[in-house]
Amino acid sequence: MIDPYIESVLIFVGINAILAYSFFIPMKTNQIxxxxxxxxxxxxxxxxxxxxxxxxxxxxxxxxxxxxxxLVGVLVGFPALRIRGLxxxxxxxxxAEVVRVFFLTSDYFGAAYGFSGIQELTNLSNVYVVxxxxxxxxxxxxxxxxxxxxxxxxxxxxxxxxxxxxxxxIKVIGFGLGAASAGLGGALYAHYALFIDSNNFGxxxxxxxxxxxxxxxxxxxxxxxxxxxxxxxxxEVLRFIQEWRMIFYGMLIVLLMTFRPEGLxxxxxxxxxxxxxxxxxxxxxx
Amino acid sequence: xxxxxSVSNNDMMIFIQxxxxxxMLGCTYALVALxxxxxxxxxxxxxxxxxxxxxxxxxxxxxxxxxxxxxxxxAMIGSMIxxxxxxxxxxxxxxxxxxxxxxxxxxxxxxxxxIILQEIFTKLFTGEKIAFPETIVSKNITLGxxxxxxxxxxxxxxxxxxxFILYRVLKGTMIGKCIRAVSENTVTAQLLGVPVLWIxxxxxxxxxxxxGIAGVLVGIAYHNVxxxxxxxxxxxxLAIIIIGGMGNARGAMFSGLLVGLMEIFSxxxxxxxxxxxxxxxxxVVILIWKPGGLFGTVAEKRT
Amino acid sequence: MMxxxxxxxxxxxxxxxxxxxxxDLSLEAxxxxxxxxxNGAGKTTFFNLISxxxxxxxxxxxxxxxxxxxxxxxxxxxxxxxxxxxxxxxxPGMTVLENVMVGRHAYNESSIFKIFLxxxxxxxxxxxxxxxxxxxxxxxxxxxxxxxxxxxxxPYGDQRRLEIARALATEPKLLLLDEPAAGMNTSETEGxxxxxxxxxxxxxxxxxxxxxxxxxxxxARTITVLNFGQKIAEGTPDEIQNNEKVIExxxxxx
Numbered sequence: 001m002i003d004p005y006i007e008s009v010l011i012f013v014g015i016n017a018i019l020a021y022s023f024f025i026p027m028k029t030n031q032i033x034x035x036x037x038x039x040x041x042x043x044x045x046x047x048x049x050x051x052x053x054x055x056x057x058x059x060x061x062x063x064x065x066x067x068x069x070x071l072v073g074v075l076v077g078f079p080a081l082r083i084r085g086l087x088x089x090x091x092x093x094x095x096a097e098v099v100r101v102f103f104l105t106s107d108y109f110g111a112a113y114g115f116s117g118i119q120e121l122t123n124l125s126n127v128y129v130v131x132x133x134x135x136x137x138x139x140x141x142x143x144x145x146x147x148x149x150x151x152x153x154x155x156x157x158x159x160x161x162x163x164x165x166x167x168x169x170i171k172v173i174g175f176g177l178g179a180a181s182a183g184l185g186g187a188l189y190a191h192y193a194l195f196i197d198s199n200n201f202g203x204x205x206x207x208x209x210x211x212x213x214x215x216x217x218x219x220x221x222x223x224x225x226x227x228x229x230x231x232x233x234x235x236e237v238l239r240f241i242q243e244w245r246m247i248f249y250g251m252l253i254v255l256l257m258t259f260r261p262e263g264l265x266x267x268x269x270x271x272x273x274x275x276x277x278x279x280x281x282x283x284x285x286x
Numbered sequence: 287x288x289x290x291x292s293v294s295n296n297d298m299m300i301f302i303q304x305x306x307x308x309x310m311l312g313c314t315y316a317l318v319a320l321x322x323x324x325x326x327x328x329x330x331x332x333x334x335x336x337x338x339x340x341x342x343x344x345x346x347x348x349x350x351x352x353x354x355x356x357x358x359x360x361a362m363i364g365s366m367i368x369x370x371x372x373x374x375x376x377x378x379x380x381x382x383x384x385x386x387x388x389x390x391x392x393x394x395x396x397x398x399x400x401i402i403l404q405e406i407f408t409k410l411f412t413g414e415k416i417a418f419p420e421t422i423v424s425k426n427i428t429l430g431x432x433x434x435x436x437x438x439x440x441x442x443x444x445x446x447x448x449x450f451i452l453y454r455v456l457k458g459t460m461i462g463k464c465i466r467a468v469s470e471n472t473v474t475a476q477l478l479g480v481p482v483l484w485i486x487x488x489x490x491x492x493x494x495x496x497x498g499i500a501g502v503l504v505g506i507a508y509h510n511v512x513x514x515x516x517x518x519x520x521x522x523x524l525a526i527i528i529i530g531g532m533g534n535a536r537g538a539m540f541s542g543l544l545v546g547l548m549e550i551f552s553x554x555x556x557x558x559x560x561x562x563x564x565x566x567x568x569x570v571v572i573l574i575w576k577p578g579g580l581f582g583t584v585a586e587k588r589t
Numbered sequence: 590m591m592x593x594x595x596x597x598x599x600x601x602x603x604x605x606x607x608x609x610x611x612x613d614l615s616l617e618a619x620x621x622x623x624x625x626x627x628n629g630a631g632k633t634t635f636f637n638l639i640s641x642x643x644x645x646x647x648x649x650x651x652x653x654x655x656x657x658x659x660x661x662x663x664x665x666x667x668x669x670x671x672x673x674x675x676x677x678x679x680x681p682g683m684t685v686l687e688n689v690m691v692g693r694h695a696y697n698e699s700s701i702f703k704i705f706l707x708x709x710x711x712x713x714x715x716x717x718x719x720x721x722x723x724x725x726x727x728x729x730x731x732x733x734x735x736x737x738x739x740x741x742x743x744p745y746g747d748q749r750r751l752e753i754a755r756a757l758a759t760e761p762k763l764l765l766l767d768e769p770a771a772g773m774n775t776s777e778t779e780g781x782x783x784x785x786x787x788x789x790x791x792x793x794x795x796x797x798x799x800x801x802x803x804x805x806x807x808x809a810r811t812i813t814v815l816n817f818g819q820k821i822a823e824g825t826p827d828e829i830q831n832n833e834k835v836i837e838x839x840x841x842x843x
Contacts, residue, residue: 086332086393089332090332090569091569091573094566094570094573097525097563098563101563101566105557105559105563141705144697145690145693145694145715145719148683148687149694151683152680152683152691155680155683156678158642161663162666162671162672163691163692163694164667164692164695164759165691165694167663203517207397211394214394246401247406250401253401254379254380254398254399257380258380258384261384
């Protein structure tokens with residue numbers, strides 16, 4: 001049996017990784033979403049309502065809330081098409097605020113009192129199963145024609161469109177998948193925290209997801225999970241510098257952006273590392 | 287937010303008081319939005335630690351009044367100087383080095399700065415709300431049936447004066463012209479001999495001073511300061527510059543006032559829970575329907 | 590001879606500025622047709638219009654005898670029209686080979702389900718074919734050896750070739766080339782000339798915008814001249830060279 005504290009940290013690493021991917025996926029088509037907290041909220045609240053009010057089994061509630069969040073993501077994805085870059089960040093931030101207020105004022109979801117009485121149905125295995133499936137999904141995607149299309153759109157969407165890529169469809173799909181991912185993360189979070197209120201899913205949360213992904217590296221499939229892992233574990237490990245850990249955290253972010261803006265794992269970092277390992281082995285055994 | 291005036295029975299009276307409240311809130315929003323928009327116009331950057339500059343401005347004034355002299359004027363000056371210095375430092379320490387990373391990196395970097403500043407001030411002053419000492423005697427003046435409050439008037443007048451001075455500077459002086467030139471096309475401005483780095487420094491200074499003044503005014507209006515006060519206002523400031531048009535100073539001023547009025551009215555006549563929804567909802571609507579904002583955004587910069 | 594492309598009184602205005610006015614063009618299948626004119630005449634706008642990048646303000650565009658005036662670029666591409674751009678629009682972060690493979694997007698043989706549900710050791714159907722075809726095309730344009738280089742690392746002339754290769758990957762019936770020889774020296778231009786000749790022999794109709802008169806006179810069979818958004822002349826290279834309006838347009842604008 002694992003020490004409960006470590007287990008809890010690992011669970012948060014897993015959930016944060018899933019959330020980091022929710023930013024990563026739309027980013028693959030150059031859509032920077034600063035409001036994934038909204039979709040996380042949708043996943044959290046809807047899954048909680050399903051298990052608590054309707055006694056729906058957790059796996060079903062989990063998948064369903066991912067789908068609901070994904071659907072809302074697709075709906076938001078359409079108007080989002082018209083807006084680019086930093087404007088989209090702010091628009092999605094604003095959207096997240098609107099959603100936050102919705103849950104704040106919705107009596108069904110507990111309004112200002114929040115939603116309590118959620119069962120602890122999240123555990124190490126289901127978090128990591130969801131994470132593994134997500135990473136597998138993305139891995140397969142990257143190696144396929146769809147993955148190439150995503151990247152083409154990111155680099156030059158006009159050129160992509162003239163080559164037969166339905167940019168609208170793919171961007172909206174990207175946005176929807178990101179939203180679904182956030183929804184899954186939200187559902188897992190709700191069933192671990194056991195109590196949720198609208199403040200859990202605000203600006204701070206959305207920004208956190210952005211930071212996890214960017215820190216780890218948004219050009220590499222493994223970036224978000226590594227970023228989430230490090231940034232979740234570091235504040236815990238630094239508990240002994242309890243006083244200064246947030247300052248350290250902030251400085252880490254500033255330093256990384258200054259010296260390595262592409263994130264820890266750049267596009268070819270893993271490739272380079274494996275090449276280096278192979279080269280070292282070859283040198284040792286001539 | 288508690289009204290700073292006595293409520294009279296007449297609905298018209300209430301309406302006018304709300305307009306004053308709205309203007310007061312709107313003025314602080316306008317000052318913050320102006321800072322954001324100046325920086326965005328210049329560097330196409332969203333300064334995520336701008337709200338923290340406001341917060342620090344408030345704390346500096348608080349410290350000066352409480353521990354040095356009780357004079358608001360000195361506190362204001364002190365706050366302006368220190369926030370300008372802070373803003374410029376933030377530029378050199380965390381923005382200038384990071385710009386090459388694409389436009390997401392400075393954004394994230396300034397988020398890091400915001401976190402650091404919030405933490406430092408929580409350490410220095412505790413996370414609790416600290417009372418802002420009363421510096422302006424809060425008196426109700428009655429004109430006919432309407433009563434105004436001296437604090438309201440002070441805030442509104444000072445804000446408008448600041449905005450007017452800024453407007454004159456931007457439109458009339460050489461510096462203002464240079465700022466506008468660099469905002470439109472950095473390369474051309476450089477070729478014409480504009481010292482771009484100095485202009486950036488000056489702009490950050492001005493933007494931070496505006497935030498500092500806004501911080502002091504917020505402290506006066508709400509009677510307290512706390513380390514996280516920059517976050518909410520910072521977020522609103524973003525929404526406001528979208529509504530007004532990113533990079534557009536007139537847009538920032540007008541939209542700041544508009545949003546202030548809108549929020550106060552929604553609190554007074556609907557419910558306080560919804561005020562944020564209106565502001566951000568309006569922002570989303572503008573983004574979809576008129577992405578350039580009500581007043582138009584700066585043209586795509588060729589750098 | 591079939592009219593592969595026809596524009597009927599096509600006009601485009603941007604906020605009151607009339608970039609194109611009543612342009613009628615009739616393109617025969619198999620032709621090599623050049624559009625020339627002084628800078629700002631509206632040539633690239635014309636390309637953008639027929640490829641669906643922006644909609645025409647008035648008028649109609651017919652491709653393969655079908656009305657494409659309101660279609661989106663990707664739909665037009667699938668019908669068989671491909672193009673290159675005046676300012677090269679490669680995918681800089683991808684390799685030469687990958688750039689061309691993107692051109693095969695419409696020829697993928699899978700679906701989302703097959704992508705995720707296939708067994709680990711079975712290759713994705715069609716992927717091999719896409720790879721082979723891309724290599725074939727790179728060989729055709731002479732870039733096979735550079736296939737694993739980053740597109741951004743290629744010399745300028747090769748970048749233009751790559752863009753053409755990428756466009757060819759869509760197996761177009763009509764290829765739009767926007768200043769394919771811009772910025773090239775004499776030998777590079779010769780190379781492009783040769784490539785265009787090879788494409789022509791494949792039966793692909795070519796519509797090109799060019800400023801290099803030697804290239805145009807050397808390869809085009811029909812020429813249309815635009816000035817200030819209007820068509821002022823059309824005909825064989827000889828006819829155009831001796832056309833007074835054309836001479837005036839070029840000399841007058843200098």
